[in-house]
Amino acid sequence: MAQAGSILSVHGATVSFDGFKALDGLDFTIAYGELRFLIGPNGAGKTTLLDIITGKTRPDHGEIVFDGRPGAQRWTEHRRVRAGIGRKFQTPAIFPSLTVAENLEAAIGFRDRVLTLLRAASTAERGMIDTTLSQIGLGQRAEVRAGLLSHGEKQWLEIGMLLIQQPKLMLLDEPVAGMTRRERDRTGELLQQIAQDRSVLVVEHDMDFVRRFAHTVTVLHTGKLLCEGPVEAVQSDPRVIEVYLGPGRNQGEKKGVAHAAN
Amino acid sequence: MATQRINIRTAILTWGPLLLLSLLLLLAPLLLSDFRLSMLAKFLTYAIVAVGLDLLWGYSGMLSLGQGLFFALGAYAMGMYLKLEASGSKLPDFMVWSGLDTLPLFWEPFRSPVVAILAAVIIPAVMAGMIGFLVFRSRIQGVYFSIITQALTMIVGLLFVGQQPYTGGTNGITNLSTIFGFALADHHTKVGLYLITVVVLALVYLTGRWIIGSRLGRLLVAMRDDENRVRFLGYNPVLLKTLVFALAGGMAGIAGALFIAQVGIISPSAMGVVLSIEMVVWVALGGRATLIGPIVGAILVNWAKSSLSEGFPNIWQYFLGALFVGVVLLFPDGLAGIVRQVGQSWRARSGARESVALPEPHPS
Numbered sequence: 099m100a101q102a103g104s105i106l107s108v109h110g111a112t113v114s115f116d117g118f119k120a121l122d123g124l125d126f127t128i129a130y131g132e133l134r135f136l137i138g139p140n141g142a143g144k145t146t147l148l149d150i151i152t153g154k155t156r157p158d159h160g161e162i163v164f165d166g167r168p169g170a171q172r173w174t175e176h177r178r179v180r181a182g183i184g185r186k187f188q189t190p191a192i193f194p195s196l197t198v199a200e201n202l203e204a205a206i207g208f209r210d211r212v213l214t215l216l217r218a219a220s221t222a223e224r225g226m227i228d229t230t231l232s233q234i235g236l237g238q239r240a241e242v243r244a245g246l247l248s249h250g251e252k253q254w255l256e257i258g259m260l261l262i263q264q265p266k267l268m269l270l271d272e273p274v275a276g277m278t279r280r281e282r283d284r285t286g287e288l289l290q291q292i293a294q295d296r297s298v299l300v301v302e303h304d305m306d307f308v309r310r311f312a313h314t315v316t317v318l319h320t321g322k323l324l325c326e327g328p329v330e331a332v333q334s335d336p337r338v339i340e341v342y343l344g345p346g347r348n349q350g351e352k353k354g355v356a357h358a359a360n
Numbered sequence: 361m362a363t364q365r366i367n368i369r370t371a372i373l374t375w376g377p378l379l380l381l382s383l384l385l386l387l388a389p390l391l392l393s394d395f396r397l398s399m400l401a402k403f404l405t406y407a408i409v410a411v412g413l414d415l416l417w418g419y420s421g422m423l424s425l426g427q428g429l430f431f432a433l434g435a436y437a438m439g440m441y442l443k444l445e446a447s448g449s450k451l452p453d454f455m456v457w458s459g460l461d462t463l464p465l466f467w468e469p470f471r472s473p474v475v476a477i478l479a480a481v482i483i484p485a486v487m488a489g490m491i492g493f494l495v496f497r498s499r500i501q502g503v504y505f506s507i508i509t510q511a512l513t514m515i516v517g518l519l520f521v522g523q524q525p526y527t528g529g530t531n532g533i534t535n536l537s538t539i540f541g542f543a544l545a546d547h548h549t550k551v552g553l554y555l556i557t558v559v560v561l562a563l564v565y566l567t568g569r570w571i572i573g574s575r576l577g578r579l580l581v582a583m584r585d586d587e588n589r590v591r592f593l594g595y596n597p598v599l600l601k602t603l604v605f606a607l608a609g610g611m612a613g614i615a616g617a618l619f620i621a622q623v624g625i626i627s628p629s630a631m632g633v634v635l636s637i638e639m640v641v642w643v644a645l646g647g648r649a650t651l652i653g654p655i656v657g658a659i660l661v662n663w664a665k666s667s668l669s670e671g672f673p674n675i676w677q678y679f680l681g682a683l684f685v686g687v688v689l690l691f692p693d694g695l696a697g698i699v700r701q702v703g704q705s706w707r708a709r710s711g712a713r714e715s716v717a718l719p720e721p722h723p724s
Contacts, residue, residue, distance in 0.1 A: 154592075175592055176592075176594045179592060185592055192589075194585055195585050203575055203578050205593050206575070208593055208594030208595055210575075212599055216574045216576055
């Protein structure tokens with residue numbers, strides 16, 4: 099079933115909420131080692147796609163093949179994570195009562211049995227925590243309660259919690275939303291570094307950010323795949339301009355895509 | 361020198377209250393009358409329940425209003441053994457009154473003290489585990505979990521009232537005389553049971569400390585913060601929550617077994633709404649997510665309850681009510697929160713003094 103070279107393929111996925119089709123027979127594929135950006139206007143189905151990949155929502159129809167294993171749409175959430183799918187949520191989902199290091203510690207044992215969790219983190223695991231801390235630039239903040247971090251730092255911490263689990267496919271839902279310019283740059287660099295070892299799928303509204311860091315972009319519209327390709331080609335695609343700006347606009351206004359997408 | 365002094369001070373703040381409490385508890389048999397000692401022992405069994413409830417509610421965010429159920433199950437398991445021992449070769453008195461002429465089959469194993477003690481821990485733990493698994497698997501959380509645990513407790517309580525020939529009905533199990541051949545009324549038996557209770561409380565407390573210090577402890581707090589996030593980190597929260605619920609159930613069970621041995625009676629009223637809610641009050645008053653706070657809370661609240669009821673037989677409940685409202689309003693972190701605040705300001709003040717003395721960091 100699985101196409102050679104694709105870590106994830108979604109076939110004919112349909113999700114409807116009270117008659118509204120959030121996804122409508124969507125086919126979607128991402129290759130091993132690929133960094134892919136996913137864009138589309140509000141309600142296009144971007145987050146719903148992430149939801150069916152991670153198991154937060156079950157599709158009404160369709161199949162998901164992950165890493166050559168079919169039937170992934172029926173797996174429980176935690177099984178998908180153990181299989182290698184990691185997700186960063188739109189709002190930073192970290193544990194505010196734990197310190198930064200403890201958040202990473204909580205993420206590290208996800209493949210352990212319950213009783214194995216009763217021992218404290220091993221030296222090797224401490225090492226992984228330190229490495230991840232410096233990778234996400236929070237080495238100085240290890241003992242701070244995560245609830246006290248700035249918005250950007252929380253986002254990095256959540257990325258770190260994923261990284262320490264070494265997923266094969268990492269899904270990031272608007273990782274730079276609400277970040278300052280400098281934080282965005284650092285996040286972009288971090289993404290490229292992360293994508294060297296795994297497949298990464300990023301949902302992003304910020305076209306400026308997409309242009310700077312994306313290679314391939316997929317555009318969703320009304321739950322269907324609208325088009326896919328290099329950033330420049332996608333941006334000048336008349337169908338993309340139409341869904342962002344409404345019908346009847348001409349090519350001359352294509353610059354507006356960036357603003358409309360923000 | 362200065363850092364050494366700070367370390368010592370931190371150690372005193374961390375372990376001091378604990379050592380003080382242990383010392384007081386171990387000295388109590390020398391200072392208190394048999395009557396007061398039995399009372400304290402009863403409070404300590406409550407403290408054991410409170411530690412379990414703190415793991416469950418304080419750390420993991422699951423407010424169980426059904427710890428009375430597991431407490432009572434443990435007490436009944438132990439009570440069956442004690443009742444058989446008291447009855448000797450005869451049938452227990454309440455069975456005779458209810459018209460039974462042979463001992464029900466499920467009572468037989470409880471002739472063995474070992475079976476009874478094991479059952480007092482295992483039955484509540486397994487029952488909590490089963491309830492927990494079903495409830496958590498259906499992703500029932502928050503107030504619905506509290507309501508279900510409370511409803512179940514009441515249902516089992518009614519069941520015990522209704523099955524008088526097997527459970528002693530409303531009166532429960534009482535008229536006990538000996539434990540392992542020692543008279544329950546004897547001074548030495550009382551001191552012995554008291555010391556066993558202190559040791560069990562210490563073990564339960566240390567188990568709690570161990571869990572909280574482990575990665576499981578991180579995940580428990582993490583689940584309290586955001587259970588879904590834990591799920592998307594690749595854990596199965598159902599298993600983790602079931603484990604903690606079973607553990608807290610087992611702790612309540614041991615407490616129940618120690619309770620009946622020292623108080624001499626267990627009745628379905630332990631499965632009423634009131635006791636289970638009082639348990640929550642001990643934890644809240646002592647300070648959630650501190651382990652030591654709930655122990656102190658259980659002892660103090662019950663001590664206040666009995667001394668107020670002795671001093672003001674008609675209006676004592678108002679004092680107790682005012683105390684609860686006052687503490688919850690003024691000190692949401694309970695007694696442990698107050699102690700922590702005082703400790704912090706003490707540390708801050710002495711820290712300031714030390715930094716004044718800092719100009720000579722390299723003593724020759």
